[in-house]
Amino acid sequence: MNRKEFDAIWESSFTDSASKGKPDIELVDFTSRTITINQILEVTTKPLIVDGDTGGSVEHFVYMVKTLERLGVSAVIVEDKVFPKQNSLLENVTHIQDTIENFSQKIKTGKNALVTQDFMIIARIESLIAGKSVEDALTRAKAYIDAGADGIMIHSKDKTPDKILDFCEGYKKFKRQVPLVTVPTHREVVSQHNHLAVHISVVPDGSCTISEFTVVCYAESALKGPEVLCSIGTEGSEVPPRTRVFT
Numbered sequence: 001m002n003r004k005e006f007d008a009i010w011e012s013s014f015t016d017s018a019s020k021g022k023p024d025i026e027l028v029d030f031t032s033r034t035i036t037i038n039q040i041l042e043v044t045t046k047p048l049i050v051d052g053d054t055g056g057s058v059e060h061f062v063y064m065v066k067t068l069e070r071l072g073v074s075a076v077i078v079e080d081k082v083f084p085k086q087n088s089l090l091e092n093v094t095h096i097q098d099t100i101e102n103f104s105q106k107i108k109t110g111k112n113a114l115v116t117q118d119f120m121i122i123a124r125i126e127s128l129i130a131g132k133s134v135e136d137a138l139t140r141a142k143a144y145i146d147a148g149a150d151g152i153m154i155h156s157k158d159k160t161p162d163k164i165l166d167f168c169e170g171y172k173k174f175k176r177q178v179p180l181v182t183v184p185t186h187r188e189v190v191s192q193h194n195h196l197a198v199h200i201s202v203v204p205d206g207s208c209t210i211s212e213f214t215v216v217c218y219a220e221s222a223l224k225g226p227e228v229l230c231s232i233g234t235e236g237s238e239v240p241p242r243t244r245v246f247t
Helices: 013-019 028-039 058-071 099-111 134-147 164-170 187-191 206-223
Strands: 009-011 048-051 075-079 120-125 152-156 180-183
Touching: 009 013, 009 028, 009 075, 013 028, 028 048, 028 058, 028 099, 028 134, 058 075, 075 099, 075 152, 099 134, 120 134, 134 152, 134 164, 152 164, 164 180
Parallel strands: 009 048, 048 075, 075 120, 120 152, 152 180
Antiparallel strands: none
């Protein structure tokens, strides 16, 4: 059977955190994440792109890129927010971007730490998430490319792709360009990939959300059954053990 396939795998910090029952605020330590990364690399030969969050401090980022390069990861995407970051999709939180100078230095230091030129450091621009303008995002893109970034990711949580499209149009005018990544992926962006000079689109973590929804629905249905003890494991209960539910 012929099936369509994705070209690469996105190792999302959100999904990695959610699978461990933790919030996506850079709470999962890097050593734990490398275990997940190794497990993925054991079962696929597709390129693996790792969501590196903010990369931590410049010193921490050096060890991150060295480790990921050694493991065989193809690229790391690091965002220009300050540590610890807040998940970009959260409402009513303040998203603080690093200065252009500081983040550019992080890119330069990371590039200098690499052994080969095969490993890519892609700069993720959070201007639109932080409520800033497309012009701010384009200014940062130019600076990050000058600092040595191998790619640029533009990120938006808007329901319409207008700002992403505006950024792409502005990016096309750059004299010097690197591969452009978009996330989340809108149909309008995908349909205009060639025209917009977009090289990679990241599909959001839908499988994680669907899995969580399914588990929650199943658990709630089980607890609604008349034979189920809702106060699970209550000491001294008269209900036989076989009717108790544990997760």
